Amino acid sequence: MSDSTFKSLLRFMTANIAVVLLGFLFFPTHTMAVGQCYSTVFANFDPIYVLQRISLLAVCLLIEWRFVGWKDCSLRKLLWPSRSAMHDLVIGTINLCGFAIILFLFFTANVIPVLPASTRELVGIEWTSRTDNLPLQIVFWFVLRDFVLYWFHRLLHEFAFAWEIHKYHHSATVFTMLTASRVHFLERALSHVFVTLPLVMLGMPGEPFLAITILNDALSRFRHSMVNWGFGWFGWIVVSPIAHRIHHSYLPEHWDVNYGDSLTIWDRLFGTYYGGGILNSEVGVTDNLIDNVDVISGLLIPYAKAIQRFGDSLTTNEWWQTSRRRQEEVNVEIIQDAHDDSVARRAA
Ligand SMILES: [Zn+2]
Numbered sequence: 001m002s003d004s005t006f007k008s009l010l011r012f013m014t015a016n017i018a019v020v021l022l023g024f025l026f027f028p029t030h031t032m033a034v035g036q037c038y039s040t041v042f043a044n045f046d047p048i049y050v051l052q053r054i055s056l057l058a059v060c061l062l063i064e065w066r067f068v069g070w071k072d073c074s075l076r077k078l079l080w081p082s083r084s085a086m087h088d089l090v091i092g093t094i095n096l097c098g099f100a101i102i103l104f105l106f107f108t109a110n111v112i113p114v115l116p117a118s119t120r121e122l123v124g125i126e127w128t129s130r131t132d133n134l135p136l137q138i139v140f141w142f143v144l145r146d147f148v149l150y151w152f153h154r155l156l157h158e159f160a161f162a163w164e165i166h167k168y169h170h171s172a173t174v175f176t177m178l179t180a181s182r183v184h185f186l187e188r189a190l191s192h193v194f195v196t197l198p199l200v201m202l203g204m205p206g207e208p209f210l211a212i213t214i215l216n217d218a219l220s221r222f223r224h225s226m227v228n229w230g231f232g233w234f235g236w237i238v239v240s241p242i243a244h245r246i247h248h249s250y251l252p253e254h255w256d257v258n259y260g261d262s263l264t265i266w267d268r269l270f271g272t273y274y275g276g277g278i279l280n281s282e283v284g285v286t287d288n289l290i291d292n293v294d295v296i297s298g299l300l301i302p303y304a305k306a307i308q309r310f311g312d313s314l315t316t317n318e319w320w321q322t323s324r325r326r327q328e329e330v331n332v333e334i335i336q337d338a339h340d341d342s343v344a345r346r347a348a
């Protein structure tokens with residue numbers, strides 16, 4: 001990291017600490033409300049819930065080992081981590097074990113988490129069930145949440161500043177299953193406002209949310225694995241590991257496709273489904289700033305870049321990042337080499 005980048009990051013962080021302290025000083029009740037919201041909705045500090053998620057991960061790791069072999073399995077990549085796997089390991093574990101809120105508050109200067117808490121108090125919608133039929137609730141909220149997630153994910157790719165944040169997830173150059181939890185805390189903040197908050201406002205009760213989170217947890221582990229599963233006819237409905245691997249590809253043919261979280265219907269409906277025959281054997285982004293730096297710098301870079309891009313957009317009034325613009329930014333040579341070296345034709 002250059003001296004000037006480091007100094008500007010230092011300035012950002014100092015300003016951030018000041019805002020966090022002011023936030024705690026002036027909004028103590030809101031801060032508590034956030035904590036409460038998290039412990040009930042996300043069950044972040046519930047040891048049973050954390051244990052459930054860790055056991056689920058362990059089971060997924062063993063299943064994957066059985067199917068892809070020791071050489072390619074996530075367990076081996078996590079036990080002898082590369083630089084990319086190290087980011088997954090540290091940030092994935094922090095997210096998985098529920099300590100994310102501390103960093104989450106820090107990176108958002110305590111502003112964004114306060115917003116939903118305040119709005120919730122203002123609107124006053126209670127977490128009440130609309131029907132007693134739990135399976136029906138789960139299906140309804142699962143589909144609705146997936147629809148919201150599709151658009152949230154798509155906008156993370158299309159807004160220039162948001163892409164800088166989401167790119168943290170896409171900077172993984174190997175899939176370790178924990179890559180699913182490798183999400184920048186600013187992205188978690190945005191998802192809190194644009195996904196969780198609207199669903200809470202619409203009245204999503206707690207139980208289906210927890211059931212959906214566990215179900216999605218298992219699916220997302222396999223979506224971030226190199227298992228060659230297309231899920232057969234099931235893959236027409238549910239996003240398969242192959243479909244999501246394509247979403248993580250740096251081949252231009254694969255850009256801006258397969259945004260779906262669990263269901264493929266939204267990609268089909270809104271024209272972003274990839275039906276081509278090329279399957280990437282590698283994942284990552286062409287302008288990868290994260291892969292060669294340590295974990296702390298890896299968290300600071302998207303933060304600084306996102307603020308910088310946000311400032312640029314304010315000045316130029318250009319908020320959207322089209323695929324074309326991204327194509328112009330990347331090193332075409334790297335792509336061509338990668339294409340020649342690593343593309344494997346999917347077996348017919
Ligand atoms: Zn993405």
Ligand SMILES: [Zn+2]
Binds near residue numbers: 169224244248
């Ligand atoms: Zn992903």
